[in-house]
Amino acid sequence: MKIKVAVSGALGNMGKEVIRAVTADADLELVAAIDTNGDNTSDIGPIAHIGETNIPVNNDMAKTLREIKPDVVVDFTSPYTVMQNVETIMAAGVRPVVGTTGITEADLEKIKGWSEKYGVSGIIAPNFAIGAVLMMLFAAQAAKYLPDAEIIELHHDKKVDAPSGTAIKTAEMILKSRGRSGREAREELEKVKGARGGEMDGVNLHSVRLPGLVAHQEVLFGGIGQTLSIRHDSIDRTSFMPGVVLAVKEVMKKEEVIYGLENILNL
């Protein structure tokens, strides 16, 4: 039996890529495409450049889930609406695989509550690229020995949220592993507001937005007489697809909510 997959945010950059990845995988079956800009008629196939599928882009998620009953919904939509989507998906008894950013630790607790209430599992990952997951793990390891770190993330100019979900998760992982809090208090003269970026307990975060970029991040560590840079570049959105496909397959075997791709990889 193939896993029946619906894609939410189907008309977006990631949604179209997921449509292609799902239809290309022998174990998965694309059963629905959902997007707020859907007209309930146009076939997603030609839009995603895969020929006819006879699957329209629907704009009402709850109705689509009631009628189609997928096993999994992959959501790449908007940080503004992701929590509403996750509740709708779980309330319909469907498993969410969520790449959309903006999910906080408090949100995660809410999602775990819905998971128990509705009896469905879910996977949430701020970054589905294996290289980015390794960058975060290496950064957490380095922070044990080099606790002074700053993060520079660089993305395409259409990205709405800053810092990126990946940067926030990297900072959280660094903070957890470095074994001391804050930074030595020191007065700084910031001559242009924001020049030192945002800050999470002494880890500064800097966001660059430019056309031509896809998704990139550098984690910089400083020690006595030395620096260490750990960098990852997604040069194409196909970089996220093996992780998304793996999550769709793994969520079917789970009973709980999993946060982070590293928790389903055999590392």
Ligand SMILES: NC(=O)C1=CN([C@@H]2O[C@H](COP(=O)(O)OP(=O)(O)OC[C@H]3O[C@@H](n4cnc5c(N)ncnc54)[C@H](OP(=O)(O)O)[C@@H]3O)[C@@H](O)[C@H]2O)C=CC1
């Ligand atoms: N975890 C990961 O590995 C990755 C995560 N992302 C994240 O995924 C998200 C989407 O990125 P991207 O594809 O570039 O964004 P896009 O803006 O290209 O696509 C999002 C699509 O979802 C639509 N949409 C917005 N709200 C809803 C909703 N409530 N229900 C259904 N559809 C909706 C948007 O419509 P409209 O334009 O009208 O808003 C748009 O068509 C972002 O949060 C991004 O950070 C991106 C890449 C990798």
Ligand SMILES: O=C(O)C1=N[C@H](C(=O)O)C[C@H](O)C1
């Ligand atoms: O918006 C994007 O493009 C991306 N968003 C995610 C994030 O905010 O970390 C993942 C990746 O960086 C691409």
